[in-house]
Amino acid sequence: MIVKLRKNVKVEQIEKLIGFIESLGFEVDCSFGENTTLLGLIGDTSGLDSSIIKSFEAVDEIIRIQEPYKRANRKFHPEDTVVILENGTKIGGGNFCLIAGPCSVESEEQIIEVAKRVKDSGANILRGGAFKPRTSPYSFQGKGEVALKLLLKAKEITGLPIISEIMEIGQLPLFEDVDILQVGARNMQNFDLLKALGKQSKPVLLKRGLSATYEELLMAAEYIMSEGNDNVILCERGIRTFETGVRNTLDITAIPVLHEKTHLPVIVDPSHSSGVSRLVKPLSLASVGASCDGLIIEVHNDPENALCDGNQSLRPDEFDDMARSIFRLKEAMMVV
Amino acid sequence: MIVKLRKNVKVEQIEKLIGFIESLGFEVDCSFGENTTLLGLIGDTSGLDSSIIKSFEAVDEIIRIQEPYKRANRKFHPEDTVVILENGTKIGGGNFCLIAGPCSVESEEQIIEVAKRVKDSGANILRGGAFKPRTSPYSFQGKGEVALKLLLKAKEITGLPIISEIMEIGQLPLFEDVDILQVGARNMQNFDLLKALGKQSKPVLLKRGLSATYEELLMAAEYIMSEGNDNVILCERGIRTFETGVRNTLDITAIPVLHEKTHLPVIVDPSHSSGVSRLVKPLSLASVGASCDGLIIEVHNDPENALCDGNQSLRPDEFDDMARSIFRLKEAMMVV
Amino acid sequence: MIVKLRKNVKVEQIEKLIGFIESLGFEVDCSFGENTTLLGLIGDTSGLDSSIIKSFEAVDEIIRIQEPYKRANRKFHPEDTVVILENGTKIGGGNFCLIAGPCSVESEEQIIEVAKRVKDSGANILRGGAFKPRTSPYSFQGKGEVALKLLLKAKEITGLPIISEIMEIGQLPLFEDVDILQVGARNMQNFDLLKALGKQSKPVLLKRGLSATYEELLMAAEYIMSEGNDNVILCERGIRTFETGVRNTLDITAIPVLHEKTHLPVIVDPSHSSGVSRLVKPLSLASVGASCDGLIIEVHNDPENALCDGNQSLRPDEFDDMARSIFRLKEAMMVV
Amino acid sequence: MIVKLRKNVKVEQIEKLIGFIESLGFEVDCSFGENTTLLGLIGDTSGLDSSIIKSFEAVDEIIRIQEPYKRANRKFHPEDTVVILENGTKIGGGNFCLIAGPCSVESEEQIIEVAKRVKDSGANILRGGAFKPRTSPYSFQGKGEVALKLLLKAKEITGLPIISEIMEIGQLPLFEDVDILQVGARNMQNFDLLKALGKQSKPVLLKRGLSATYEELLMAAEYIMSEGNDNVILCERGIRTFETGVRNTLDITAIPVLHEKTHLPVIVDPSHSSGVSRLVKPLSLASVGASCDGLIIEVHNDPENALCDGNQSLRPDEFDDMARSIFRLKEAMMVV
Structure with missing residues (x-):
C-alpha cells in the first residue's frame, strides 16, 4: 500500500501518520520526490482497512498494491478449488x-x-427457484417451502443434486437437503447473509451483483470464506x-480475469444475463470459448405458462440441442 | 400496456394470447399496421407482471405506458407526503x-x-451507525447494540430524534426507540427486509442502490408501502x-425527477456520494438548489481517529459553516 | 410510432398535433384510455425525426415501434451482406x-x-496504424503518410489486403490503395467523416463507440449507407x-443481437477491448463461440519496443498458436 | 509514476527496463518488498506515455502519481484562467x-x-446552432453557413458575442467572426479538430464527451492548449x-472536482443534459449552488415549431423567470 501525501504537509502531521501506521505493525518506507512524498507500507496489507x-x-x-482479499486470492492458493457435492x-x-x-x-x-x-x-445439477427476488411486490414471489419439497422429490427420483436461492438467514433450516445454496445478485452484499452462509458448510453459488466490480465480488x-x-x-x-437493447451485458472478460x-x-x-431465450445458445457457447467452469440455464417444459421469466426459458428440446453443441465445443476446447 | 406482436404470428396464437389477457380482467384493443400488430391493454396495469x-x-x-408502482406514485397521491416523527x-x-x-x-x-x-x-435529526455494511470482512463492522444505546443516550440529552441503519430482520427489536430506520444502498433490494419494515410503522429512510433506476427505487x-x-x-x-475520479456520481437530476x-x-x-469531505459543501448547496427535502451529513469530532469513513466526515466547525450557507441558500430559494 | 399525450390536454392542442402529423403523410389512430390517450402513427416512420x-x-x-434505421436493417434486407475486397x-x-x-x-x-x-x-487481411488517435497529445501519434506507404509495400509483397484508420476527411486521398478504411471508436459519431466515407466506395470498418448503443452504431x-x-x-x-479491472468490457452479446x-x-x-495480450485468446475464442464474422488482432514482432500498445500485442508465435485454436473452434462450430 | 513488477521476473529483465527508463531521463528508485518490487520514476512524468x-x-x-496533463493543471497554474472575449x-x-x-x-x-x-x-452571450450533429442522417442537420450569417446579424443588432458549434476542420473559415467555437460532446476526442482549434486563437468551449472521464476531458x-x-x-x-429515466445524468460533482x-x-x-425543458431550472440552480462559472441554455420563441430539440427549449418568458432566480441565487452564494 502506497500513501501519497498532500503538498505542504507539516512535519508533525507526517510523524503522527507514520506513528499510527507503525502502531499497526507495518514498516514505513518514505520517498521524497520534487512534487510528491510517498509512504510505502511494508507487510501484509490485505486485511488493512485503507479508510x-x-x-x-x-x-x-x-x-493499493496488494489485493484486499486473501482466502479467495490465487496468489495465496495457486491450485484451482474443486467443489465436491x-x-x-x-x-x-x-470439471x-x-x-x-x-x-x-x-x-x-x-x-x-x-x-x-x-x-x-x-x-x-438441477436448479429450481423457491423464493424469488422480484422487482415488484405485485409479481409472483415463488412457492417457498412447498417448492423446496418438490425439488427434493425431483432429486430423489433423478439423483441430481439440487441448487436453490436463499434470500434470508431465517430460511436456512429449510435448505438442509439442498446441495448448493445460491445467493442472488441483489444480495451479493447482504453481508449478514454471507456471514451466516460462511458459518455452515454447504457450497455457495455467489452471483455477481449488477454493478459489482471483480474486487467486490x-x-x-x-x-463467506473468512467464516470458514x-x-x-x-x-x-x-x-x-x-x-x-438487452437486459444485462454479459461480461465475458470476467471469466479469464x-x-x-x-x-x-x-x-x-x-x-438472466440476456433475458431472452434465443440469446442463450450463443452466449453459452461464447462462455465455453472463454473457458468457464459451468453454465446455469433456465429450462421450462411450458414457457408460455411459466409463472416467471418464461421468455428467457428454453424448452427441453431446445436445451437438448444446445447441450450437444456445448459438449462438442468443450471437446474442441480440449485440444485448443 | 402495449403488446407488440412478432411478425407472421398465427391467428390461433393471437387468440390464445388475447384470451389470456382477457382472463386477467383487461379489455384488449387491437391495431393492425402494415408491419406491426399492437395490442393495447385497457384497465389498471400497475400491478400486472408483464413477464x-x-x-x-x-x-x-x-x-409499459403506466408505471408499475401505485402507492408511491404521485398520479394517485398528488399531495406531498409529510413524514412526522x-x-x-x-x-x-x-419541511x-x-x-x-x-x-x-x-x-x-x-x-x-x-x-x-x-x-x-x-x-x-441525529445520525449514527451501529451496524456498518463494509465491503471487506476485515474492516470495522460497527459497535452494534452498544452503539444503539449510546445513540439513545444522545437522543435523551439533546432531544434530537435519531436515525440508524438496520441490516437484517433479526435486528428489528433493537431499533424500538430509534426514530427512523435506514435501509442502506446495498440492501435496497433486500426484499425480505423491505417487507418486514413495511409491517411496522416507523419511518424508513430508503437509500437508492448504486445502480438502481428511479423505477427500481x-x-x-x-x-414497504404495500405492506402498510x-x-x-x-x-x-x-x-x-x-x-x-470520485467515489460515486451524485445524480442531482434524481431530485426534480x-x-x-x-x-x-x-x-x-x-x-457517501463523494467520499471526500471537501466536496460535501458544494454538493449540499447544489442539492438545495435542486430543491431537495433534506440532507444527511457525516460529522465527526475527530475525523483522523474515526473508525470508519473519517475522510468524508466534516468537523463540527466545518459543519457549522456549511449549515449557515445551507440556510442562507434555502432562504434565497424561497423567493426563487 | 406511438405518441402518448399528457393528461388534461386541450382538444385544440390535440387537433393541432394531429394536423401536423397528417401533414407529414401519416395516418393517425387514436386510442382513448381512462388515464391515457395514445396516438398511433401509421406509415413508414423509420426516417421520421421524433423530436x-x-x-x-x-x-x-x-x-418508437419501428427502428429508425432502414438500409442497415435486416427487416428490409434479410440476406447477409457480403463485403468483397x-x-x-x-x-x-x-466468410x-x-x-x-x-x-x-x-x-x-x-x-x-x-x-x-x-x-x-x-x-x-493485414492491419497497421498510420494515424493514431491517442488520449494524450504527448503520446506517439503514428507515422502518417510514411506508414501508409510501408503498409502498401507489405501488401505488394504478401498479397494481403490492408486496413488502416482514417481520422480526418482531408486524409482521404492518402488512402487510395488501402482496401478497408477504418473509423475508430472515438470518431463513430464524427458525422462529417461518415458522410464523406459514404460518398466513396471502399469498404468501411466502423468501430463501436465506447458508450454507443446498438442503435447508435x-x-x-x-x-455511411445513406450516402450510397x-x-x-x-x-x-x-x-x-x-x-x-480491465480496460473495456467486451460486449459479447452484441454479436448475436x-x-x-x-x-x-x-x-x-x-x-483493444482488453488492453492486455494474455486476454486476447480467451476473448477471441469466446467471440468465435458467439458466431462473429471475424477478428482483428494486434500482432507485433517486438512488443517491448512497440511505439504504442505493446502490452496488448501478441508475438507472431503466440498469434500462430491462437490462430490454430480459432480455426479448430470454427470447425467445431460448423456442426454446432 | 510507479511501476509494479511481475513476480519472478529475471534480473536481466529488470535491468533492461531500468536502462530504458533512465534513457528517457528519469531517475529510478527501487523498492523491494516481500511480495512486490516497485520502481519509482523521479522527474516530470506528465508528458510520459505510460504504455x-x-x-x-x-x-x-x-x-500514475502525477497527472498526465500540464497546461490544464491547476498545480502548475494556480490562478483561475479568465477567458476574455x-x-x-x-x-x-x-465572472x-x-x-x-x-x-x-x-x-x-x-x-x-x-x-x-x-x-x-x-x-x-448568444448561442445558435448552424451545423448540428444529429444521431440520424434523416434528421435536420442545421442551416449551415446561412445560419452563421443570421447569427452574425443578431450579434450586430444586440451587441451580444456569439457561440456556435464547429464540426469539421474545413468549416473553420466560416467561423471568422464567431466569438467562441464550440466543440460538441461527440467530437471531444476528434483530435485533428482539437489540434486545429489549438492553432488559432479564438476561445473554445469544449463539451465533455458522453462517457469521458475528468482526465480525458x-x-x-x-x-488544444499544447498547440498554443x-x-x-x-x-x-x-x-x-x-x-x-432522463436523457443524461448531469454530473454535478464535476464542477467542484x-x-x-x-x-x-x-x-x-x-x-442537453436533461433533454426536458421543465428540468432546466432545477438543474441550473443546482449548478449555481455548486459554483459553476456559467450556464448555456436553449431558448426558443416557438418551441413547438423548432426544427430541433424543441422539447428541451425554454420560452423567452420561462427563461426570464429562471434568469431572475439564477441571479438571486448567485447573490446568496456571494455571502455563502
Whole structure:
C-alpha cells in the first residue's frame, strides 16, 4: 500500500501518520520526490482497512498494491478449488458443470419432467427457484417451502443434486437437503447473509451483483470464506451498463480475469444475463470459448405458462440441442 | 400496456394470447399496421407482471405506458407526503430536514459531543451507525447494540430524534426507540427486509442502490408501502458510473425527477456520494438548489481517529459553516 | 410510432398535433384510455425525426415501434451482406476474416516481417496504424503518410489486403490503395467523416463507440449507407462500464443481437477491448463461440519496443498458436 | 509514476527496463518488498506515455502519481484562467456567464427575437446552432453557413458575442467572426479538430464527451492548449449512465472536482443534459449552488415549431423567470 501525501504537509502531521501506521505493525518506507512524498507500507496489507489511513489530514490518496482479499486470492492458493457435492459431483479444476431447471418450481409434474429431461440431455445439477427476488411486490414471489419439497422429490427420483436461492438467514433450516445454496445478485452484499452462509458448510453459488466490480465480488466471497466455508462458486450473470437493447451485458472478460485472480470456480448464467431465450445458445457457447467452469440455464417444459421469466426459458428440446453443441465445443476446447 | 406482436404470428396464437389477457380482467384493443400488430391493454396495469405476457410466443415486446408502482406514485397521491416523527419533526412537503452525525457511534463522549454540536448548528435529526455494511470482512463492522444505546443516550440529552441503519430482520427489536430506520444502498433490494419494515410503522429512510433506476427505487418503496407503511423517505446517495475520479456520481437530476414521479420526500447524502469531505459543501448547496427535502451529513469530532469513513466526515466547525450557507441558500430559494 | 399525450390536454392542442402529423403523410389512430390517450402513427416512420413531434406541448412521450434505421436493417434486407475486397476476399455471410498486424506501422522491416508471419498463420487481411488517435497529445501519434506507404509495400509483397484508420476527411486521398478504411471508436459519431466515407466506395470498418448503443452504431452505419456506400463492417471493441479491472468490457452479446438487427458483418477486436495480450485468446475464442464474422488482432514482432500498445500485442508465435485454436473452434462450430 | 513488477521476473529483465527508463531521463528508485518490487520514476512524468513502459515483460502494472496533463493543471497554474472575449466579456475567475439562444438558427426573425429577449433577461452571450450533429442522417442537420450569417446579424443588432458549434476542420473559415467555437460532446476526442482549434486563437468551449472521464476531458483541453491556445472553457453536459429515466445524468460533482484539478472555467449545459425543458431550472440552480462559472441554455420563441430539440427549449418568458432566480441565487452564494 502506497500513501501519497498532500503538498505542504507539516512535519508533525507526517510523524503522527507514520506513528499510527507503525502502531499497526507495518514498516514505513518514505520517498521524497520534487512534487510528491510517498509512504510505502511494508507487510501484509490485505486485511488493512485503507479508510482509517485516508482519514489523516496529511493523506491525499491511497494506492493499493496488494489485493484486499486473501482466502479467495490465487496468489495465496495457486491450485484451482474443486467443489465436491455430496453425490461426488465436482465443480472447478477442469470439471465442467451443466446446471439446468425452471426459474421457479411450480408443480410436481413440472419439476420432475424438467429434471428428467435435462438429465437426459447431460445436465448434472438441477436448479429450481423457491423464493424469488422480484422487482415488484405485485409479481409472483415463488412457492417457498412447498417448492423446496418438490425439488427434493425431483432429486430423489433423478439423483441430481439440487441448487436453490436463499434470500434470508431465517430460511436456512429449510435448505438442509439442498446441495448448493445460491445467493442472488441483489444480495451479493447482504453481508449478514454471507456471514451466516460462511458459518455452515454447504457450497455457495455467489452471483455477481449488477454493478459489482471483480474486487467486490471477491470480497463478498471473502466474507463467506473468512467464516470458514471455502466452497464458493462464482457466477457471472450480466452487469448493468448504458446499453438497454438487452437486459444485462454479459461480461465475458470476467471469466479469464477471475481465473487469474482467484482459484474459485467461475460459471455463467446466460439466461438472466440476456433475458431472452434465443440469446442463450450463443452466449453459452461464447462462455465455453472463454473457458468457464459451468453454465446455469433456465429450462421450462411450458414457457408460455411459466409463472416467471418464461421468455428467457428454453424448452427441453431446445436445451437438448444446445447441450450437444456445448459438449462438442468443450471437446474442441480440449485440444485448443 | 402495449403488446407488440412478432411478425407472421398465427391467428390461433393471437387468440390464445388475447384470451389470456382477457382472463386477467383487461379489455384488449387491437391495431393492425402494415408491419406491426399492437395490442393495447385497457384497465389498471400497475400491478400486472408483464413477464407472464412476454412469455407467449406471439409476443415480441412489451411497452409499459403506466408505471408499475401505485402507492408511491404521485398520479394517485398528488399531495406531498409529510413524514412526522414522534417529537413532531416534519420531513417533506416544504419541511427541510438536516440530519447529521458520525458514520459510526464510537463512544459516549463522541456521540454526545457531536450531537450537541450539530444541534447548535441547526441539525434537527441525529445520525449514527451501529451496524456498518463494509465491503471487506476485515474492516470495522460497527459497535452494534452498544452503539444503539449510546445513540439513545444522545437522543435523551439533546432531544434530537435519531436515525440508524438496520441490516437484517433479526435486528428489528433493537431499533424500538430509534426514530427512523435506514435501509442502506446495498440492501435496497433486500426484499425480505423491505417487507418486514413495511409491517411496522416507523419511518424508513430508503437509500437508492448504486445502480438502481428511479423505477427500481420506487418499486423498493412500493414493497414497504404495500405492506402498510407509507412513511418512506427516499435518499439519493450517488450512483455508480464509469467515472472513477470520485467515489460515486451524485445524480442531482434524481431530485426534480423523483419529485415529479412520487409524493415521497427526497433527501440527499453528499458524504457517501463523494467520499471526500471537501466536496460535501458544494454538493449540499447544489442539492438545495435542486430543491431537495433534506440532507444527511457525516460529522465527526475527530475525523483522523474515526473508525470508519473519517475522510468524508466534516468537523463540527466545518459543519457549522456549511449549515449557515445551507440556510442562507434555502432562504434565497424561497423567493426563487 | 406511438405518441402518448399528457393528461388534461386541450382538444385544440390535440387537433393541432394531429394536423401536423397528417401533414407529414401519416395516418393517425387514436386510442382513448381512462388515464391515457395514445396516438398511433401509421406509415413508414423509420426516417421520421421524433423530436419534432416531442416538441408539441400536448406530447408526454414518444414510443418508437419501428427502428429508425432502414438500409442497415435486416427487416428490409434479410440476406447477409457480403463485403468483397478487390482481391476477392469476402467478409460476412459465412466468410470469416482474420485481420492481424501491428498497432502502428513503425518500419519497413517490422511491417513486412509481421505481415509474412500473420499470413503464414492464416490471417487474410493485414492491419497497421498510420494515424493514431491517442488520449494524450504527448503520446506517439503514428507515422502518417510514411506508414501508409510501408503498409502498401507489405501488401505488394504478401498479397494481403490492408486496413488502416482514417481520422480526418482531408486524409482521404492518402488512402487510395488501402482496401478497408477504418473509423475508430472515438470518431463513430464524427458525422462529417461518415458522410464523406459514404460518398466513396471502399469498404468501411466502423468501430463501436465506447458508450454507443446498438442503435447508435447502426445509425452511424446508416450515415455511411445513406450516402450510397453499403460496404460497412461493424466492429465490437469493448464498451465503457463501471468495471475498471480491465480496460473495456467486451460486449459479447452484441454479436448475436447485431446479427438479428442487421445484415452487416460483425467482427470483434479483442486486443483493444482488453488492453492486455494474455486476454486476447480467451476473448477471441469466446467471440468465435458467439458466431462473429471475424477478428482483428494486434500482432507485433517486438512488443517491448512497440511505439504504442505493446502490452496488448501478441508475438507472431503466440498469434500462430491462437490462430490454430480459432480455426479448430470454427470447425467445431460448423456442426454446432 | 510507479511501476509494479511481475513476480519472478529475471534480473536481466529488470535491468533492461531500468536502462530504458533512465534513457528517457528519469531517475529510478527501487523498492523491494516481500511480495512486490516497485520502481519509482523521479522527474516530470506528465508528458510520459505510460504504455511504452507497460509493454515491457517485467511490468505488471503502472500507477500514475502525477497527472498526465500540464497546461490544464491547476498545480502548475494556480490562478483561475479568465477567458476574455473581443467585446470585453469575461468568463471564469468569478465572472459568471449566461449563454442562451436556440438549438438551431432557423430564420432571421427567430434569432433576432430570441437574441433580444435573452439579452433583456440578462444573458451576455448568444448561442445558435448552424451545423448540428444529429444521431440520424434523416434528421435536420442545421442551416449551415446561412445560419452563421443570421447569427452574425443578431450579434450586430444586440451587441451580444456569439457561440456556435464547429464540426469539421474545413468549416473553420466560416467561423471568422464567431466569438467562441464550440466543440460538441461527440467530437471531444476528434483530435485533428482539437489540434486545429489549438492553432488559432479564438476561445473554445469544449463539451465533455458522453462517457469521458475528468482526465480525458482535461487531456482533450490539453490537445488544444499544447498547440498554443489557452482560451478553453470546459462544459459539463451530462454523462451516459445506466439510468434511462432522463436523457443524461448531469454530473454535478464535476464542477467542484474540475475546479480543483484545473484553472479553466467550468460551465454547465442543463438543456442537453436533461433533454426536458421543465428540468432546466432545477438543474441550473443546482449548478449555481455548486459554483459553476456559467450556464448555456436553449431558448426558443416557438418551441413547438423548432426544427430541433424543441422539447428541451425554454420560452423567452420561462427563461426570464429562471434568469431572475439564477441571479438571486448567485447573490446568496456571494455571502455563502
